[in-house]
Amino acid sequence: MKYDVVIIGAGPAGSIAAEKLSASGYKTLIIDPCNKKKICAGVLTAQYARKYEVNENYVERKIKGVRLSFKGIxxxxxxxxxxxxxxxxDSxxxxxxxxxVNNGSELKKNLVLSINEKDSCVMIQTEKDIVLADYAIIAAGVSELSQLYGGTKQYAYCTQQVKYREPGDFFEMDLFPGGYSWIVPKKDNVVSGTSSDKGYPDIPGERGLIPINGPVKRTFSNRTLLAGDAAGFVSPFDGEGIYYARRSGEIAAQTLSRAISGNNPLSEYENIWKSEFDFLSMAKISRLLSNNTILEAFVREIKDNERxxxxxxxxxxxxIDKNKTGYIFSLIRKLI
Ligand SMILES: Cc1cc2nc3c(=O)[nH]c(=O)nc-3n(C[C@H](O)[C@H](O)[C@H](O)COP(=O)(O)OP(=O)(O)OC[C@H]3O[C@@H](n4cnc5c(N)ncnc54)[C@H](O)[C@@H]3O)c2cc1C
Known part of the structure; x- marks a missing residue:
């Protein structure tokens, strides 16, 4: 049997793509072994909450703001x-x-080993069988499989653990050049983690990788699209990835619907996400803040300057209005 679309990976990118495609009547299969705990601080950002419904089934706490610190400031x-x-x-x-799945997507709990793009179809080799599809979405996050098919290869290294401490209502970030530590309040405890671009921090905890270099050069081929972390869709400034995963999964589904029904080219995918995602500005801010003097002045201004x-x-x-990013850079540069 041949599917219209096979989606590899059931994270936020893959699941939304499968939901949208199956709801539109396409024969959709999602493949994921579903056996790994996701290492994530678990903040659904303001950007996410503005665009999507948030369900109480998985919410642990509302976050009212952020506390930033650098060298004790x-x-x-x-x-x-x-x-x-x-x-x-996990929820x-x-x-x-x-x-x-409720919208009609089929689920195979399996590991994909390889993807072979032919003229007329995509052949997906899993541990147990071979699956054929007209198109595939690679939403396998940071994984060997994503890397094999053009996925991102440069990461920040993170270690995080649950700490039994009274949770507050703020997200706390302790900044240092090349990384940051965070504390995210949960229902009854907090999750504390550290990221570094120089290798895993030498502290106990579970380890995960965050793409940091922005999108990969090419996110489409004739029959496949890369979505979410696999494509490097994470803000280089603050590590936000869930919103971009979900939104890129939606754009991928929309692109494939148009390809199946109207023969539109898959290059449409890249045109749409490039018009929406502003990773360049985020990378620029992140680069500016890799300087100790700027970082110190940045936190001090947050403390002392209301504007x-x-x-x-x-x-x-x-x-941020895309037209105002120049103004923001000039404000940060003036801190030197
Ligand atoms: C420590 C840490 C903290 C983070 N905190 C936040 C945060 O607070 N807020 C935020 O917005 N982002 C955060 N992120 C980033 C966020 O977790 C990711 O950007 C997001 O999960 C990407 O979603 P995705 O669907 O692209 O990939 P993933 O969620 O990684 O899902 C990929 C799926 O693919 C499956 N898979 C992998 N290989 C295969 C294979 N060969 N065959 C089949 N399936 C496969 C995996 O099992 C997995 O389920 C954090 C990341 C880390 C590491």
Whole structure:
């Protein structure tokens, strides 16, 4: 049997793509062994909450703002118009996958070993069988499989653990050049983690990788699309990836619907996400803040300068008007 679309990976990118395609009547299969715990701080950002419904099944706590610190200087940003959510990541992924299956997507709990693109179809070799499809979406996150098919290869290394501490309502970030530590409040405890671009921090905990270099050069071929982490869709500034995974999964589904029904080229995918995702600005801010002097002044201004505080809130909650990014860079540069 041949599928219209096979999706590899049931994270936020793959599950939403499967949900959208199966709801539109396409014969859709999602393949994931579903046997790995996802290492994630579990913050559904303001950007996510503005666009998507958030379900109480996986929410652990509302987040009211962020506390930033650098070398003992502490700045606090209370969100004015927005809220973020701390979630249980396993429940979130299970919820999204269930929606895909309820909409008619087939699920194979299996590992994909290789993907072979032919003129007339895509051949997907799993541990147990070979599956044929007209198109495939590679949404296998940071994995050997994604890497084999053009996926991202440069990461920040993260270690995180649960700590039994009274949770607050703020997301806490301790900044240092080349990384940061975080504390995310959960229902009854907190998750604490550290990321570094130089290798796994030498602290106990579970390990995970975050793509940091922005999108890969090419996210489409004749019959496959790369979505989510596999494509490098993570903000280089703050490591936000769930929103981009979900949104790229939606764009991938939309592109493939148009390819199946109208023979449209898969290059449409790249045109759409490039018009929406502004990773360049995020990378630029991140580069500016890799300088110790700027970073120190940045946190001090957040603490002392209300106007600057609001600008950083806009950056963190992604409420930046693309036309105003020049103004933001000039503000940060003036800190030197
Ligand atoms: C420590 C840490 C903290 C983070 N915190 C946040 C945060 O607070 N907020 C935020 O927005 N982002 C955060 N991120 C980033 C976020 O987790 C990712 O951007 C997001 O999960 C990407 O979704 P995805 O669907 O692309 O991939 P994933 O969620 O990684 O899903 C990929 C799926 O593919 C499957 N898979 C892999 N290989 C194969 C194969 N060969 N065959 C079949 N299936 C396969 C896996 O089992 C997995 O289920 C964090 C990341 C890390 C490492």
């Amino acid at each position: 502490k700045g606090e940003i209370s969100y004015r118009n927005t809220v973020e959510y701390s979630i249980n990541r 979130f992924d299970a919820f999204n996958l269930a929606r895909a 600057f505080n609001k600008v950083v809130e806009d950056i963190l909650t992604k409420e």
